[in-house]
Amino acid sequence: EDNAEYGLGMSIGVKQIRDHVENTMKQVIASTCAPADMKAAAEAWIAAREDADGSKKASALLIAALDTYKSCCEDCDALVEELGKKRDYFIKKSVWIVGGDGWAYDIGYGGLDHVLASGENVNVLVFDTEIYSNTGGQASKSTPTGAVAKFAASGKKMRKKDLGLIATSYGYVYVAQVAMGADVNQFMKVILEAEAHDGPSIIIAYAPCVNHGIKYGMAKTQTREKEAVECGYWHLWRYVPGLAQQGKNPFVLDSKEPTGDFQAFLAGEVRYTSLKQTFPDVADELFQLAEANAKVRLASYKRMLIQ
Numbered sequence: 427e428d429n430a431e432y433g434l435g436m437s438i439g440v441k442q443i444r445d446h447v448e449n450t451m452k453q454v455i456a457s458t459c460a461p462a463d464m465k466a467a468a469e470a471w472i473a474a475r476e477d478a479d480g481s482k483k484a485s486a487l488l489i490a491a492l493d494t495y496k497s498c499c500e501d502c503d504a505l506v507e508e509l510g511k512k513r514d515y516f517i518k519k520s521v522w523i524v525g526g527d528g529w530a531y532d533i534g535y536g537g538l539d540h541v542l543a544s545g546e547n548v549n550v551l552v553f554d555t556e557i558y559s560n561t562g563g564q565a566s567k568s569t570p571t572g573a574v575a576k577f578a579a580s581g582k583k584m585r586k587k588d589l590g591l592i593a594t595s596y597g598y599v600y601v602a603q604v605a606m607g608a609d610v611n612q613f614m615k616v617i618l619e620a621e622a623h624d625g626p627s628i629i630i631a632y633a634p635c636v637n638h639g640i641k642y643g644m645a646k647t648q649t650r651e652k653e654a655v656e657c658g659y660w661h662l663w664r665y666v667p668g669l670a671q672q673g674k675n676p677f678v679l680d681s682k683e684p685t686g687d688f689q690a691f692l693a694g695e696v697r698y699t700s701l702k703q704t705f706p707d708v709a710d711e712l713f714q715l716a717e718a719n720a721k722v723r724l725a726s727y728k729r730m731l732i733q
């Protein structure tokens with residue numbers, strides 16, 4: 427439950443090492459006898475340090491200069507030796523923190539929130555299975571209304587927590603909800619935007635799991651994601667801070683208006699249909715409430731579209 431904190435620590439550690447690399451390069455540039463090609467490569471690296479593609483090109487030039495370096499003085503030799511030890515940190519690092527909804531929505535939420543609030547350039551990917559998948563199937567704050575899980579044997583009564591919408595309140599965090607099976611292009615666009623964003627990002631991905639009891643099996647999870655979006659059970663959207671800096675609305679709703687049958691979607695999973703067998707008197711009421719809650723969530727996203 428503390429992977430957010432560990433991920434942040436790793437990111438800060440890498441940043442400190444790369445700061446040291448930059449300071450060493452500045453000493454090379456200031457040296458009176460360092461080779462011209464090494465100085466030029468160092469200047470190019472400093473300029474492109476935080477650019478993924480740029481740092482790759484600059485790193486290649488710098489490594490070539492280091493490998494062909496001929497001793498000129500003890501000071502330069504020491505600087506070149508120090509840079510050689512840190513060459514693995516020349517290319518910009520991409521730090522991704524990965525976990526499930528039990529961690530992100532629930533037991534590790536405090537740490538996750540701290541990481542997002544830090545402003546550090548880290549990326550978070552949440553596999554939202556809507557349940558504690560790896561500890562026996564307990565209900566989490568991501569479990570939606572009406573779903574059956576451990577500690578919610580008679581169906582979850584409360585509405586699902588909207589982790590993404592909470593994260594948008596910071597204003598500088600890149601946030602997105604995705605479902606690969608529903609729109610792979612949106613999924614890839616989100617990955618690239620999150621990586622390019624200079625600051626924290628969080629992507630929440632709908633992830634069907636074995637605990638859902640999908641009636642046509644786990645081989646059809648991509649199809650299940652598509653159906654979830656079509657019926658309005660799950661929504662695709664992005665919050666892009668860079669758009670706000672351009673005077674545009676940072677919230678982008680990628681989902682189309684739901685056209686699928688919400689109740690038919692619920693009927694495709696044992697975690698819902700089992701409620702009709704064990705608590706038939708409350709099942710229909712909770713299923714209707716689940717659909718109403720999904721519509722409330724969509725309405726809240728549509729309000730975000732109004733500037």
